[in-house]
Amino acid sequence: MQCSYFDAHACRSCTLLELPYADQVRGKEERCAELLGAAPDLQWLPTVRSREDGYRNKAKMVVGGTVDRPTLGILDAGGRGVDLRECPVVAAGIRAVLPQLARFATRAGLTPYDVPRRRGELKHVLVTESPTGELMVRFVLRSDRALPRLREHLPRLLQEAPRIRVVTANLLPEHKAVLEGEVEVALTERTTLPMPLGRVELDLRPRSFFQTNTDVATALYAQVREWVEEVAPSTVWDLYCGVGGFALHVAAPGRHVVGIEVSEEAVESARLAARGVPGVEFAAGDATAFALASVQVPDLVVVNPPRRGIGEDLAGWLERSGVQHVVYSSCNPETLATDLRAMPSLRPVRARVLDMFPHTPHVEVAVLLSR
Template sequence: MIADFSHREHTLAKQKLEIPVHVGDDVELEVESLASSGDGVTHHHGYTLFVPHTLPQDRVKARITKTTKRFGVTRVIKRLHSTPDRVDAPCAVFPECGGCKIQDWDYSKQMEFKVRQVQDALAHVGGLNVAVGIDPVPADQPLHYRNKANYAIEKRGKKPSIGFYRQGTHHVVDHVECHTLMEPITAIKEWLRGLIESHSLSIYNERRHTGFLRGLVVRHSAATGEALVGLVTTHGEFSRKFMDDLTDEARLKSFGIQGVIHNINRSKTNVILGHENITLWGQDFFREKLGELEFHLSLPSFFQINPYQSVKLYGIVQSWVEGTDGSVLDAYCGNGGISLWLAKAGCEVVGIDSAASNIEDAEQSAHLNGITTCRFLNMPLERAFQLKEELAAVKTVVLDPPRKGCSQEVVTGILEMKPDRIIYVSCNPATLARDLALMQGYAVRAIKVIDMFPQTQHVETAVLLERE
C-alpha cells in the first residue's frame, strides 16, 4: 500500500508540473489584468502567461517565447480585440522604448491599477488587513512632468542614437521627443545632438570599452526656468572647436542653462555618473523651486522627478505632522526636500543621508531659504540610531527609502526609538508592505497613492502609522 501511495503522489506531482504550451506555439488569449511590471497577465489551461504590450480586456493571438515551471512569456502577433480603455499614445517610439508601458491606457484606469497594486501588496506580501481606504492622488499634468533626463548614446551607422535603453537591453531607442519630459529638456538635447554630430564626437562602445562620449544629463526647473547640463565621458578632453560651440553664452542663456558639467566615468559599468566633475562653463548647480522653497541642486543630487506631484506629497506629509509634539527625523532625506518643507512649516527637523553630495545640497538650500531649524547629518541611517541625544526629541519619523526598502537594522532602530508616528513614503509597494508588516505596535491610519510617474507602472505611496 505504501508503494502504491508513493507512486500515485509521484504521478500527481508530474501532472502538476506539466506545462500546456511549448515555445513557438500560437494561442489566442484574453488579457485578465496587469502585473506590477506593467505587462498583461492571463491564464491558459490554468498556466500563467505574461503578454507584454497589452491591456486588460485585450484579446490577442500570441506566440509562446519562454516557459518556466511557474509561468510563460508571449509575444503578440495580432491584436484581435482592443479594450475600450485604450487611448492613442502620443509618443512616436511607444511601445518600443518601454519607459512608459501604460501610456496607451486611459488615465483613470492607470490610477485604479496603481491603487490595486498597493492593495494587493499589503494583502499578499505584508499579510495585512488594513482598515483604512487608499486615497488616489492623480496628476493634474500627466505629460511633460519629468524634470531630469539621463540620455544614453550609441553609435549606429554614421550618426549617434540618443535616447533611452529599450527595456531589458542596452539598445538605445533614438527619439526626438519624450512626452513625459519637460519640453525645454528636449530642446537642449536636440541642440547638443547637433553639436555632437557636427563635431563627429567619438561615441563610447560599452562592449569594447572604447570611445569617449557616454551620455547626457539634462536637468530643468519649470519654476525658475534654470537648467544644468552634464556630458558624461570616459577619460579625456573635448576639442577646442567643440568647446567654443558648446560654451556659446548667448545660446546657453537662451536655454536657461546655468552650468555645463563634464562628468568623467572611467568604469566598466552601467552606472550613469562617475565621481569626477569638472565645470566647463558657468556654475555647478541650478535652482529649483517648490512652493515658497528654493533648492540648490548639483548634477548628481537626488530630487523628486515630478515637481508638481512633489508639492502634493510634501503637503500630505505636512498635514500629518501639523499640530504634533516633538521634532522630526527625516530618514533618507536626500537633498532635504521634505526636511526643509517641514522646517518651513515650523518643525524642528534632523535630516540624515549617506550621500555627501545630497547633504551639501540640503545645507545650501537651508541657507538659501534662511532656515535654521534643520540639522543635516551625513551618515548611514543604521549608524544614526546610536546618536541617542541627537534624536531624543524625535516624535515623528519620516522614511523615504530606496526601492529595496528598509534594512532590518533600520526597522529595529525605529521601533526602539518608539516615535508617536511613522510616515513611510515608498516607490515600491512590495517592500512597503514587507516593512509595514514589521512595524509591530503601529497601526495604519492613512494611505495615499500619489501618481509621481504618470504613463508608467511605477507607484508612489505615502502611509501614516501611529503607535497603538
Template sequence: MAQTRPNKRIPRRPAQPPRRITIESLNGDGLGVVREDGKELLVAGVLPGEEVIVRVEHEGQHRRSALLLKVTRPHADRVAPPCPRFPRCPGCPLLHLSYAAQCDFKTDQLRQALALYPELAGQAIAPLWQAPEPLGYRTTAKLALAKVQGKALVGLYQRGSHRVIDIGDCPQQHPLINRIAQALREEIEHQKLHVYNPISQRGLLRYLAVRVSPLHNRALVTLVGTERNLRDFTHLAKWLQKKVPEIIGVHLNINPSSGNVVFSNNNLRLLGVDSLFDQIGDVRLQLSPTSFFQVNHAQAARIYRQIADWAGLTEGKTALDLYGGVGGIALHLARRGGQVLGIEINPQACDNARAAASHNRLSNCRFINADAAEAAADLVTEGQVIDVAVVNPPRSGCDAAVLEALGQLRPAQLIYLSCHPHSLARDLHQLLAQGYTLDCLQPIDMFPQTPHVETLVRLRLQP
C-alpha cells in the first residue's frame, strides 16, 4: 500500500496594510503603473495622476499587483463605469475613462510606438476613427466556464488566475450573447453538467463561443469540451436552442489539451447550420465557428471600404491580400475590378473566403490556403507582378520573410492593417528601408473600453 503524504497547510502571508499612492501612467493593458524599489506596481481601475488607496495582493520578482480600495483624488476624465463587475472583470480596462479621453490615449499609444524609430518619430497621425457604438458592439465572444458550489459562471478569467469572473449582463456584448450565456448557466445547473477545472484538469465543458449576426439577429454557438460526449452535448445544444430560438447552429469543439488555447482543430456540428452568413460592408461573408473575424462589424466595414478606395483596383491590375482571413478585404478589392489573390493559413477560413466569393459572384478573386511567407516567396520566384499588396497580420506583426518578399515584389502601393502599435512600428521601419514612404497613418477604435488600437497605413513605393 502506497504511503500517503500528510497534508501540509501553506501558511498565508499576512495581509499588507492599505497604502496611499499616486498613479504615474497606464500601460499597454490599461493598468495603472507606479514604479518603486525597482519594481512596477500595477493597479486596475485607476488613471494617471490619481491619488488612490490600494492594498498589495501579489509580490513577484519584477512587479507587484494591488487592489484598488478607494480613489481620493480622481482624474478629470473619470466617469462612472456602467458595470458592477469593474474593475474585477478584465474585459474593459478603460470603462472608467471618458470616451474622448480613451481615443486620445490610443492615439498616444501609437505615437509613442512610432517614436522609438527616428524615421517614424513626428509622423503625422490622422484623427482616430471613433466607434459609432462604444458599448454593445462585440459580436463575438469566447467565454470561460466554471462551477462554484453548484453555481455556474460564464465569463472571463481574473487577471493572473484561473478564477472566472461571471460577466452577467455585459454592456460590451451584443444582447444575444448575454441571453445565450444566461441560458447556458441555467442548463449547466439544471442538467448538473461537469465543468472543466483547469487546476485539477477534470471536467467536460470548458468554454462557450458565440458568433452573432447583428443584421439578422442570429447566432452560431460553439461548445468547447474535453471529449466527444455526443449524448450530453447534443442534449445541451437542443435546450439552448429551445431557450434562445435565434441560435441557428450549435457546434462541438473537442479540446482535451491542458493549455489555455480555446479551440482545437477537431470541430463537429451538433445541430443546425455549418456557418453564419452576414453582410459586412459591401459583401456577404461566411463565418465558420472557429474562423477569426473582427468583433466590431461597423468599424470593419469602414476599414474594408477605405482599403478598396485607396487600392483603386481597375481592370488589368492585380492585388495581393496576405493574412486574408475569411476574405473581407479581398472581396471588397475584387468588387472594384482587376484580379485579387488571397492567402490564408487557416483552412476553414480559406474555405469561408472561397464560399463568400461564390455567394458574391466574384470570379476575379481566388484564395490559396498557405503560409503567408511561403506564398509570398513563391510569387517572387514566379515573377508575379503585384500592383497593390494588403497585409493584415496578427499582433506579432508580419514575419520577417513576408517583409523581405514584399521588398522583392515591390508593389506600387502597400496597405498595412495593424492591431498592435509596436509590431507595426517595427515593420514600418523595415518597409521604409526597402524604399517605401508613408502616405497615411489612420488609427481606428475597434475595441472601445479597452487600450487596443488598430491602425490602417498606406505606403507608396518611391520612384
C-alpha cells in the first residue's frame, strides 16, 4: 500500500508499511506460534488476512488548525494539527464525508481545541461506518456551549451527507489524553447504528466498542461459532461480551448464553440486538467478579478481554472451575501467553491468527482450549 503521509513522515503510525504484506503476516504468525509454545495437540488454521487499504470502519480524527481551516488527523510533536483526511487505511465511505464534516465545523464556528494552550472547543471527530454504508458521527467537545450551533447547522449536514444516520456530541471537559468523555448528547432521533454481520445484526451505540476491521471481525465471529458448534455446549458464558457479537453468533436452540460486560452502554446495545433471540441474556458487571461469585459452571466460556488479558484471578478461576472448554479471543498475544500459563489444564487445540490491523504489529489470535 502506498501512503503519501508515511512517505512525507507526516504520519508513521503504520510502522510495518515498508514490509511486504506477506512478510508482515508471516512475522505475526511466527510471533503467535512462539508465544503459544509447542502444545502437542495444537492445530494452527490458515491466517485470516485483511485487505491492505480501506479496512478501518472507524476514523478517530484529532481536530487542529483554525475555525476556517480545520485539520482532521493527528497532532505533531508541537501540538499542531496534521491533516490526514485521505488516510488510505480508512474506509472510502468515511474519507468521502470528512471534507463535509470539516465544512460543518467551520459553519458551526467550532474552534479546534489547542492542546498546548488548553483552549478551544472541538477536540475530536469520530466516524464509524456500518457494512450498509451508514455512518455514525460523534463530535467530541470541551463543553456544551456549542450545542445550539451544532443543532442549528445539523440539517444542512444531513442533507449534504445523507449516509450520516446518527450524530452525537460527546463532552470531554478535562484536559487529558483520552478520546471521549462520559456524557453523550444525541443530536439525531436515531441513536444506534445497525451492524449486520452474516446472520447477526448488532446495534452499535455511540460509546460501545466494536472491532475496527469489519471483514476480519466477521471471520472471527464465524470461527468462534464453528468451534462452539463443534463442542455443542448447553451453557455458554461470553465474558467481556461488548455489544454481544460472540454471544449472539453462538446462540442456538436449547442453548443458554449469558453475556457479561462492564460497559452499561454496550450491554444496552447487546440487549437491543438480542430482541427475539431465545436463550440469550446480558448483564452489566465485571467479568471476573461475575465468575467468582457464580455457583454454576457453564460448559464453555468465551473471553474477549482488552489488551491486559483476563488476569490471574479469572485465569485461576477457569483453571479450578472444571469448565471443559474456553474460547479465548486475544488482541495481545503476550498477555494471552501469560494467561494460558495460569491455566495449564486447559490445553490449546485450535488456534487462528486474524490480521485485524495490517501495517502495524497488532494482531488478533483466537484459541480453542479444552480440558
